[in-house]
Amino acid sequence: NAGVTQTPKFRVLKTGQSMTLLCAQDMNHEYMYWYRQDPGMGLRLIHYSVGEGTTAKGEVPDGYNVSRLKKQNFLLGLESAAPSQTSVYFCASSYIAPDTQYFGPGTRLTVL
Amino acid sequence: GDSVTQMEGPVTLSEEAFLTINCTYTATGYPSLFWYVQYPGEGLQLLLKATKADDKGSNKGFEATYRKETTSFHLEKGSVQVSDSAVYFCALTTDSWGKLQFGAGTQVVVTP
Numbered sequence: 718n719a720g721v722t723q724t725p726k727f728r729v730l731k732t733g734q735s736m737t738l739l740c741a742q743d744m745n746h747e748y749m750y751w752y753r754q755d756p757g758m759g760l761r762l763i764h765y766s767v768g769e770g771t772t773a774k775g776e777v778p779d780g781y782n783v784s785r786l787k788k789q790n791f792l793l794g795l796e797s798a799a800p801s802q803t804s805v806y807f808c809a810s811s812y813i814a815p816d817t818q819y820f821g822p823g824t825r826l827t828v829l
Numbered sequence: 830g831d832s833v834t835q836m837e838g839p840v841t842l843s844e845e846a847f848l849t850i851n852c853t854y855t856a857t858g859y860p861s862l863f864w865y866v867q868y869p870g871e872g873l874q875l876l877l878k879a880t881k882a883d884d885k886g887s888n889k890g891f892e893a894t895y896r897k898e899t900t901s902f903h904l905e906k907g908s909v910q911v912s913d914s915a916v917y918f919c920a921l922t923t924d925s926w927g928k929l930q931f932g933a934g935t936q937v938v939v940t941p
Contacts, residue, residue: 759931814863814927820872
């Protein structure tokens with residue numbers, strides 16, 4: 718039982734490049750979330766999903782897109798990376814809501 | 830909107846000292862309250878939670894009581910260990926989707 722995994726762990730992009738972050742969970746959770754963590758600001762919600770095929774915007778969605786084609790996977794895309802998107806990205810999931818969220822280990826992204 | 834305010838760190842303590850981290854919140858409705866902990870290089874994990882007024886959450890020697898009258902959820906531990914060194918986040922949710930609003934986090938450093 719791996720819990721919540723994130724791929725990749727680290728990535729460096731140049732401004733304007735695109736990439737996709739993958740989050741996978743093996744707990745059959747309905748709810749999945751993408752957060753970004755910046756110094757002094759805690760975690761802020763980017764997008765979330767309440768089930769396969771559904772997504773919704775969080776607090777800071779601009780510049781990001783998401784997809785949940787399979788229940789166990791939640792993808793976060795950056796179409797044209799900007800230095801302001803340099804951050805640590807965390808994925809989380811929960812079986813029901815509101816309830817305990819289980820977090821992945823994070824992806825550290827640097828945009829030059 | 831909803832918000833969480835927690836004391837700034839770092840908080841530096843000696844082993845076996847008493848730890849308090851203050852957390853206050855502003856929310857519409859009746860939030861569920863959480864404390865998450867982030868150990869170095871890892872994702873967040875739930876430490877404890879409380880879902881209604883006067884509830885006390887406890888885990889690993891940590892406690893926090895949901896005080897509606899003072900809109901607070903302060904974290905306490907009677908005798909800290911070096912292994913408690915981490916960043917602690919207070920968080921709340923007020924909706925049925927479980928979207929979390931985090932405080933900025935408080936770094937705790939425990940020295941031998």
